[in-house]
Amino acid sequence: MNAIMLLSAACARMQEMERKLTIAMAAAIFSTTVSAQTIPTEGQVTKIDQGQNNVTLKHEPIKNLDMDGMTMVFVVANPAMLKAVKVGDKVKFEADRVNGRLTVTKIEKA
Numbered sequence: 001m002n003a004i005m006l007l008s009a010a011c012a013r014m015q016e017m018e019r020k021l022t023i024a025m026a027a028a029i030f031s032t033t034v035s036a037q038t039i040p041t042e043g044q045v046t047k048i049d050q051g052q053n054n055v056t057l058k059h060e061p062i063k064n065l066d067m068d069g070m071t072m073v074f075v076v077a078n079p080a081m082l083k084a085v086k087v088g089d090k091v092k093f094e095a096d097r098v099n100g101r102l103t104v105t106k107i108e109k110a
């Protein structure tokens with residue numbers, strides 16, 4: 001929501017600028033905002049799949065992804081993350097969309 005409002009405000013101020021420049025700047029503002037907005041979320045590990053490099057988490061609402069609480073599979077950004085937790089652990093994690101896939105970017109025991 002904030003990103004969209006920022007973008008509209010920024011775009012209004014840049015109306016006289018070249019179209020290409022506007023798009024480039026908007027993209028820069030957008031990506032900065034998204035990565036800065038990752039919010040720690042509570043969850044519980046219900047499954048770990050080392051081979052597929054993913055973890056199933058029963059998670060609380062993820063505000064930065066606009067997602068309700070549910071149980072779902074996430075790819076992990078780094079395979080070592082799967083060694084730091086085990087099934088049944090309550091965890092605090094951060095998730096983001098990386099190359100179009102919902103990815104855990106940080107995870108630790110709660």
Ligand SMILES: [Cu+2]
Nearest residue numbers: 067068070072
């Ligand atoms: Cu989910």
